[in-house]
Amino acid sequence: MYTNKVVVVTGASNGIGRAIAMEYAKLNALVIAIDIEEYNFDNKNIIFYKADLKDEKRIRDIFKDVVKKYKTIHVLINNGAISKFNKSVYDITLNEFDEVMDVNLRGSFICSQEFIKANQNESYGRIVNISSTRFNQNEFGWESYGASKGGLISLTNTMAISLSNTPITVNAISPGWIETQNYEDLSERDHKNHPSGRVGKPKDIVNTCLFLTYYENDFINGCNIIVDGGMTKKMIYD
Numbered sequence: 001m002y003t004n005k006v007v008v009v010t011g012a013s014n015g016i017g018r019a020i021a022m023e024y025a026k027l028n029a030l031v032i033a034i035d036i037e038e039y040n041f042d043n044k045n046i047i048f049y050k051a052d053l054k055d056e057k058r059i060r061d062i063f064k065d066v067v068k069k070y071k072t073i074h075v076l077i078n079n080g081a082i083s084k085f086n087k088s089v090y091d092i093t094l095n096e097f098d099e100v101m102d103v104n105l106r107g108s109f110i111c112s113q114e115f116i117k118a119n120q121n122e123s124y125g126r127i128v129n130i131s132s133t134r135f136n137q138n139e140f141g142w143e144s145y146g147a148s149k150g151g152l153i154s155l156t157n158t159m160a161i162s163l164s165n166t167p168i169t170v171n172a173i174s175p176g177w178i179e180t181q182n183y184e185d186l187s188e189r190d191h192k193n194h195p196s197g198r199v200g201k202p203k204d205i206v207n208t209c210l211f212l213t214y215y216e217n218d219f220i221n222g223c224n225i226i227v228d229g230g231m232t233k234k235m236i237y238d
Contacts, residue, residue, distance in 0.1 A: 001214070003027075003028040004028075005030070005075065006030050006074050007029045007031050007077065007213075008031075008034065008063075008077065008111070008115065009021045009031060009032070010034045011035055011079040011081060011130075012035050013037045013039035015178075015181075016130065016202045016205050017077075019180075019203065019205070022046075023206045023209075023210065024075075026045075029045065030045055030047070030070060032066050034059075034080065035051070036051065049062045053103045053107025054106070059111060059114065063111070063114035063117075063118055072119065073115055074122065074126070075126045076111060076112065077209060078111055081104040081148070083142075086139075087141050092141075092143065097143070097144045100145055104148035104152065116163065116168065119166070124167055127170040128173060129156050130152075130172070131150075131156075131175075132145070133174050133176045134146045135152070135224075149174070153174070156171060171221065171222065171225065172225070173205060173212070175227050175228065176226070176227065176228020177231065178199075178205060179201065180202055183201065194234075195229060195234060200227065
């Protein structure tokens with residue numbers, strides 16, 4: 001399905017990003033994996049580039065190098081993000097707030113700009129922005145992360161319109177609770193909090209990416225697909 005397609009995945013070394021990169025490679029795409037943390041994929045279909053999404057020059061240089069070597073890019077998955085500054089609004093510093101925005105939102109915008117250039121003259125292009133249900137439903141102290149993910153959905157909406165004269169579609173996915181490490185340690189209550197009866201897995205997001213980037217799905221555009229097992233529809237009282 002993805003033979004001869006070039007797919008860029010940011011935040012590819014861990015969790016959801018790694019699962020996305022591995023699945024596209026399994027489907028014979030050439031995957032460009034970008035992350036600040038090095039990871040040995042040991043897969044001939046995955047080319048790794050180390051980069052901080054805050055580093056504009058590095059990101060633009062990577063895209064130029066990819067185009068020089070492989071001529072084009074067909075799919076961009078903007079997955080790279082940080083969420084470490086979940087701190088009280090009274091305590092978070094502007095530098096901490098800015099770092100989250102620079103990686104999660106600004107970094108995705110830079111990658112999108114470069115992707116649009118790389119995809120010129122192609123008949124098929126897909127951008128998928130990995131947002132979060134925290135764009136709309138949050139907890140104490142997640143202002144920076146929630147704002148960055150809300151901004152990513154707004155960016156999705158606008159880019160879908162701006163690119164309407166191109167074959168590129170732009171959509172977002174908002175994962176809910178996706179457990180990437182110790183799934184077997186989750187409690188029965190954890191699973192039952194979800195109308196689907198279980199906590200999410202990276203594969204749930206992978207499947208949504210594959211659906212949105214399928215070449216025949218060009219009528220799905222400017223959407224935010226919530227993948228959370230129905231949890232955000234459930235009214236929960238302590």
